Structure formats: structure tokens, C-alpha cells
Amino acid sequence: MASCSGIGSGFVTASITCSQNNGTTWTARAAIPGAGDFPRVSVGRDGSVYVVTLSGNSVLLNRFSSCATGLTPATGFPVTVATLSGGVACPVAGLDRCNDGNTLSSPMVAPDPGNANHLIVTFAENNGGTSERIVAMESTNSGASFPTRRNVSAGASVRRFMPWSCTTRGSAWVGWYDRGAATGANNDLTDYFLGSTSGTLWNLTANPDPQCASGWPCAPRSTNDSEACSAQPQLAGVCRNAAGGGSGTRCDFSNGGCPPGETCRTGGGCPKYGDYNGIACAGDFVVAAWASATAPAGLPAAAGIGVYSSTAFVARDGAAIWRYTGTPCSGDSCPGWQMLDNNPRTAAIAAGGSQLVQLHNDGRIWRYTGTPCSGTSCPGWQLLDNNIRTQEIAVSGSHIYQRHNNGQLWRYTGPACTGTSCPGWRLLDDNPKTRHIAVGGFN
Numbered sequence: 001m002a003s004c005s006g007i008g009s010g011f012v013t014a015s016i017t018c019s020q021n022n023g024t025t026w027t028a029r030a031a032i033p034g035a036g037d038f039p040r041v042s043v044g045r046d047g048s049v050y051v052v053t054l055s056g057n058s059v060l061l062n063r064f065s066s067c068a069t070g071l072t073p074a075t076g077f078p079v080t081v082a083t084l085s086g087g088v089a090c091p092v093a094g095l096d097r098c099n100d101g102n103t104l105s106s107p108m109v110a111p112d113p114g115n116a117n118h119l120i121v122t123f124a125e126n127n128g129g130t131s132e133r134i135v136a137m138e139s140t141n142s143g144a145s146f147p148t149r150r151n152v153s154a155g156a157s158v159r160r161f162m163p164w165s166c167t168t169r170g171s172a173w174v175g176w177y178d179r180g181a182a183t184g185a186n187n188d189l190t191d192y193f194l195g196s197t198s199g200t201l202w203n204l205t206a207n208p209d210p211q212c213a214s215g216w217p218c219a220p221r222s223t224n225d226s227e228a229c230s231a232q233p234q235l236a237g238v239c240r241n242a243a244g245g246g247s248g249t250r251c252d253f254s255n256g257g258c259p260p261g262e263t264c265r266t267g268g269g270c271p272k273y274g275d276y277n278g279i280a281c282a283g284d285f286v287v288a289a290w291a292s293a294t295a296p297a298g299l300p301a302a303a304g305i306g307v308y309s310s311t312a313f314v315a316r317d318g319a320a321i322w323r324y325t326g327t328p329c330s331g332d333s334c335p336g337w338q339m340l341d342n343n344p345r346t347a348a349i350a351a352g353g354s355q356l357v358q359l360h361n362d363g364r365i366w367r368y369t370g371t372p373c374s375g376t377s378c379p380g381w382q383l384l385d386n387n388i389r390t391q392e393i394a395v396s397g398s399h400i401y402q403r404h405n406n407g408q409l410w411r412y413t414g415p416a417c418t419g420t421s422c423p424g425w426r427l428l429d430d431n432p433k434t435r436h437i438a439v440g441g442f443n
Helices: none
Strands: 037-043 049-053 058-065 079-083 109-110 121-124 132-139 148-151 159-168 170-176 189-196 201-202 237-240 262-267 278-282 285-292 306-313 321-324 338-343 346-352 355-360 364-368 381-386 389-395 399-406 408-412 424-428
Touching: 037 109, 037 424, 049 109, 049 364, 058 121, 079 121, 079 132, 109 159, 121 159, 121 170, 159 278, 159 285, 170 285, 189 285, 189 306, 201 389, 237 306, 262 306, 321 355, 355 389, 355 399, 364 389, 364 399
Parallel strands: 346 389
Antiparallel strands: 037 049, 049 058, 058 079, 109 121, 121 132, 132 148, 159 170, 170 189, 189 201, 237 262, 278 285, 285 306, 321 338, 346 355, 355 364, 364 381, 389 399, 399 408, 408 424
8 A cells, every 4th residue: 555545434444554764665464463453553662662552452562573673473462452441432422533544542562762661551541430540550571461550641531532642761651642630611621641650640731621622623434423522513424416416504413503405414524632742751751742622821822723832851860959149150060069069859949038948759848947958968948748739839938839730729738748648738729720920028
């Protein structure tokens, strides 16, 4: 087959081929064992080629030798990475082509660039009812087995779909659509999240996109795609006569609106959400990209569906905190800085008055007590909280605040943590629509 445009119908066998001359020529196509569908491919540090597929509810992994050594299938493969508790259930209001020519469970394989034996497979699966969770399965023997399972998403029962993943610094990073902001009246409100197997969870958009409101560039393949939207009517269909011609007027599948002799029809669908998503890991950085018709918080308003991206600093080699001591630079020498901490989990700092606070990527909040680092020892920090839901911190002259990923807003009242107990916080607000906090003065 000369190009993908030749794939128009039927069932196509998942196959693999490779090129060693920038795509000028390709090896003979070989079928991927296991009868899986929707293959995704990645290459390990040692050149091994991994392909993950989905066969029913079974997530399968194949391993091949490098392209240079002939893409030889490895003995013992495919292996079953996991059996889904259930796929992402359709309909998902506002999407086009829900599990029709694609899979919203979106299994991906992400080899560790620092360890040829370490790889992680991620996917979305049913979490009860019409909710999903994002799962990561971890292997330390080049995919021969996957004994370690982690839930990357939070525990709340919400819609989650189309995860993409990569690996860096020993952790997998996963981006996905998340409907934690959705309500009964607005069941399509969708943010984009980034989480990791090390416990980090960030809302990258903080401005949910009503995916039904972005319209229907093409008539969808199923009436359910638009009829599931809480906001109605949805002009998703197209008016056609019995011969397939007609006015082409856009219409609602329930309310109609077509000229006499025509009915509201489905179509073949076209790219809307997810087709142009992606994620990439490199060293200390993760770059996630996703399609949305609503710009992330702080950006100009969107004009239709566009692709947005976010770059996250995820260093695990030491994110040092330095305090200026008053000596300015002289030439290339800048000696006026004192190291206060050098912790690989540091994700954010906030200061106000005489208080300095840091947030770790596992949700822990620490307050500086005044003792700077001595060599590699940095003892001057006191644990104030240990909550994986923490997403943001803010500090005023006299108070410390935190925001959770469910919108809750908390103020520190003391005391500090004792062991795993951290009782020193008072709930100020419990609004799931809260996306940012700001403080000033001594409030």
C-alpha cells in the first residue's frame, strides 16, 4: 500500500517496517504478532523496538530487535501487559469518532532513555460506571513482565481519556483529557492534565473546554456523539435525501430542521479532539501538546480548535533554592548567593514577608526555618503538609495557602506535621471551579 489514504475500510493487519536512510527505502512489512489493533511504537535505549496493541481488553506488548539487526521478533512475545477492567465507554459528549476507528483507552509504551531494561505502558480503563482512571504498568526486564501497577490519575470518579506518555528520569509522564470540572448541566467541560508515576499531578489548562460547544466540522459517525451533550440542540448532522444528495444543511439529530424530503444523517467524522495530541520527554523537561477550543488560563481567547503546549521542568537531579546575600556580580563572578535547599522533588516556591515555602512534586509543603545548606546537607526545612492533591501554594506576609486539584482552598494555621499527621490546615473554600489563588499584603 503506497500510503495511509489507501486504508478506507475493513480490518487492516497491524504491521511493522523500518528505514535506515531517512525514509527513502523501507524493509518488508511484517505482521505484528498477537492480533492486536491500534499499534503504537517506540524505541528503547538499546535499539529494541516495542509495539503496544489492544486486542479486546488485553493490552499486548511485542518486542523486536533493532532496525539495523532486522526487526526480529523476541522470543516470548507478545506478553499481556494488563487486562482492562473495561475501555473508555462511549459516548463521550462532544467527541467525534468515539472508539470508531480509534481507541480512547490509548495504550502507549514509553521506554526509559536512561535504562534499557525499564519501560512503562500506560492506558485509560474503566473506573466504575462512566468514569476512568489512568494506569501505568512498569517493567524492569525489557517488557517480559509488568509486576508494578500505579494509578497516575486522582481517585475521583470522572471521565478521563486519550492518554499519551513518555519517560524521563526514571518516571513516566502522562497527559490526558480530564472532565473533573464537568457538571450535570455542562457534562463536556474538559481540562488537560499531566501526571507522573512519581506522584505529580498538574492541571495544565485550568480553564475547562466545553467540547460540545466547539461545533462539528463534519457530521459524526454516531448520533450519540452529539446527542450525549447536555447543551442542546447540536447541529452535528447533515441534511441528505434518499439518494445521498440534498441541501447539506446542518441539523440536530433529534430536532431535525431539514427541508422536505431530507433527513438528518451521520457522516464519516473528521479530526476534532485528540488526533493532534502528543507528549515528549527530554532530560529535565516534558512537553505536552493537546487540541482545545478554549485557551489555557492566562492566554488570549481561542478562535476555534487549536493545539496548545506546555513545558514542565521535572528535574530529579536537584532543583536548588538560592537566596541572594547582597554581593553583586563582578565580571563573571557572582558570589552573592547562598544555597538553602537542593531537593530533586522541588516543583515550586513562594515567599511573602519573612516566609519561604516550597512545594514538592509529591504534594509535600515545606517551610524554611533559617538554616542554610552545609555541603550536601540542607536541614533548614519543616514539613507542613503531605497531600498528593496539592497543586499550588501562595504566601502572604503572615499566612500560607494551598489549592488542591479538586478546587479546595486551605490556610495554614499550625501546627506543623508530626510523622504522617499534618493537622494544621483550615478549609476556606470547596469550589471545584477554583483554578488559581492569589494573596497580597498580610491577608
